[in-house]
Amino acid sequence: MKFNINKNLPLSIKNQLKRQIRGMINSGILLPGQSLPSCNDMSGILSINRNTVASIYAELSAEGILTSNRGAGTMVNRGMVTRPTNTLKSLMDKTFIKARNLGFTNEEITEEFFSSMARLPSEKKKRILLVWCNKLTLKEVGQKLESTLNVETRSLLIEDIAKDAELTASCLSDVDLVVTSINYVESILPFARNANVEVAGVILTPVIRVLNNMIGLPKGTTVGFICVNNAAAESTCKSVHLSGQITLNTIWAGADDSKRLKQLFSRCDIIFATHHVYDQVIKLAGKDKNIINVDVSITDTSIAMIRERLELTGNTP
Numbered sequence: 001m002k003f004n005i006n007k008n009l010p011l012s013i014k015n016q017l018k019r020q021i022r023g024m025i026n027s028g029i030l031l032p033g034q035s036l037p038s039c040n041d042m043s044g045i046l047s048i049n050r051n052t053v054a055s056i057y058a059e060l061s062a063e064g065i066l067t068s069n070r071g072a073g074t075m076v077n078r079g080m081v082t083r084p085t086n087t088l089k090s091l092m093d094k095t096f097i098k099a100r101n102l103g104f105t106n107e108e109i110t111e112e113f114f115s116s117m118a119r120l121p122s123e124k125k126k127r128i129l130l131v132w133c134n135k136l137t138l139k140e141v142g143q144k145l146e147s148t149l150n151v152e153t154r155s156l157l158i159e160d161i162a163k164d165a166e167l168t169a170s171c172l173s174d175v176d177l178v179v180t181s182i183n184y185v186e187s188i189l190p191f192a193r194n195a196n197v198e199v200a201g202v203i204l205t206p207v208i209r210v211l212n213n214m215i216g217l218p219k220g221t222t223v224g225f226i227c228v229n230n231a232a233a234e235s236t237c238k239s240v241h242l243s244g245q246i247t248l249n250t251i252w253a254g255a256d257d258s259k260r261l262k263q264l265f266s267r268c269d270i271i272f273a274t275h276h277v278y279d280q281v282i283k284l285a286g287k288d289k290n291i292i293n294v295d296v297s298i299t300d301t302s303i304a305m306i307r308e309r310l311e312l313t314g315n316t317p
Contacts, residue, residue, distance in 0.1 A: 079304035131180035133231035224268035229254035
């Protein structure tokens, strides 16, 4: 694993290193789970600013390409699915060597490369239809996928599927993939099949954390789940049940359903509230309740799976 920085190229140091890491992963030089040098080590090897390395690692982690954990360092995401680029690398190497043999400088070759890229027509972005039970999740997941996978997203509320078949069919037109909660797959699947579109189901709830908080609770303990509405709260509760053998009593309520909330507060010993409504629940529940904040953001593993499913539909985004 050897990294290089050419300060004569019309590319920033950050851009060069970021591209090299991507290229090494795609070509198989860096494998899923393989560690990269620490920020200090990389900055020392290349004689560049440590903050530049840290920024690159953070951006690639946000894109689901790397993972960084305190104590374990930075490594290639274990769920990373790559597309080998050996043929492309060989073609580019031969082209650049031939150009240099003809007398062109590195600067001239690089300038022409970017000029040629600029003249090419823009690559069409893949389109994903997101199906969820609330607008907040649709917005957050959409922004995450658009920034990490360079895709376009459109949104559909789960409640609208049963209400408006025409709207559902319209949303499914010209999309490459449907992404939804694992609990909603069966609802959208018949429509997706009619439109010949694949469906990918994911679990947003950090189930491992929730299950660990349940370990050791006495038998008969009642655990509550609260999200923005009843459908979202029920989905969160189901996701936990799907991921482990739950022997505790569980109930759920939407933050917009005051009657169910009141019942939940009166019965529950421990309450899991998604980050959308955590502050609201804290105010409503009172000081004697054990409220645990649950971040329901989409995970790097799910993003890697979505990337893989998109690859099967054609060009990788």
